[in-house]
Amino acid sequence: MAAAKKKKYEVTQDFTDLQDKNKVYRKGDTYPKPGNKKVAPERLKGLLEGDNKQGRPVIKEV
Template identity: 50%
Template sequence: MPYQVIKDFKDLQDDNHQYRAGDKYPRAGRAKKDRVEELSGNDNKMGEPLIQEVNE
């Protein structure tokens, strides 16, 4: 599934890569399911969804 960044954040698990709203997530390869769940929900350091699934 493709994902899009909805709020700017620095990914601490991706060498501090800075993602900006509108960017594709992840920038390369495939995202792990647990990481996608963390970033798309409230269970992350920012406490709010940072990415969302893109329907193609």
């Protein structure tokens, strides 16, 4: 049985991750850094859908 493939995300708007020691992400970066870091589904949803301090999506699935 194959393992589930981990989803990958790309930053679409510069932002500072206030939930990860103020790590700065720039447009075009991969999210999260490092790539094997676990991120809560609620956090991903907020960044994907704009439920965050910027009020807009800052990452997209690639």
